Amino acid sequence: MRPVRGWLVRLENAAALDAVVSPVQRVVRKVLAPGRVRDTLHGVDIGHPAHPILVQATIGSLASGTVCDLIGEDRAARRLIGLGLLSAVPAASAGIADWSEQHEQQMRTGLVHWGSNLVALSLYGASLVSRHRGRSTAARRLSLTGLAVLGASGFLGGDIAFRQAGGANHAEQVRHLVGPGWHTVGPVSDFPAGQASRRAVAGVGIVVVRGESGIDVLANECSHLSGPLCDGVLTSSGGDRCLVCPWHGSTFRLRDGAVVHGPATAAQPVFETRVREGSLQVRLPNAG
Ligand code: FES
Known part of the structure; x- marks a missing residue:
């Protein structure tokens, strides 16, 4: 088995994660009770999951912000990172709604995906704070690290969506x-x-x-x-x-x-x- 594939399989079968998955799932189901809002977050109105669409704004803005950092465009970087953090709210809400109604293997991978996203968003948030304090070098390092974590998290999201078919139409065939x-x-x-x-x-x-x-x-x-x-x-x-x-x-x-x-x-x-x-x-x- 290839190393990355083996690691993904070990992750989805890591039953120890269930100690966190189960209580979090209960809370999510309570907060996002069945109804109009939850259906909208799932993507019922558009016919496929809303989460992959919503994350485009978040990933695009944050990644662009880091690129602006690399080329010395601090003002644009601030705006893009701020936009990325704001757009993460609906994107995460949709993802969490989907996550709470999946198979246990998908939810275990999803929990790490979720945690990685939180780390990435925190790094970008810290990058904004550093900018306000005039620590531009630290701000650039934080946004670059945030992008690396965001990329790793996106890899896990792809595993849930494609290999584990977490958002696919299971009746299409x-x-x-x-x-x-x-x-x-x-x-x-x-x-x-x-x-x-x-x-x-x-x-x-x-x-x-x-x-x-x-x-x-x-x-x-x-x-x-x-x-x-x-x-x-x-x-x-x-x-x-x-x-x-x-x-x-x-x-x-x-x-x-x-x-x-x-x-x-x-x-x-x-x-x-x-x-x-x-x-x-x-x-x-x-x-x-
Ligand atoms: S609602 Fe999930 S399998 Fe039918």
């Missing part, structure tokens, strides 16, 4: 796995009314919900982190029937798979349905 056309699922009488039942088409799990007005079929694995929607709770929101994921509470509208509440941000694939000779058939629009 469904449309590539299910072939076009109608697929027979089974006799309609096999699906009890008012319950979520798990089946499969073309090897892809689906969840079938039979209601009074018809049958709704969604991909079974939650777009957030692949939780089994067939074990979820049926509910309603704004007059629409919804299914709540048992793992982190993402709520999907049955008729179109739309995310009603996060942490999921990507809509759940939804199948068209029809009944032929008593059997349920499903088709995925844009499959293939």
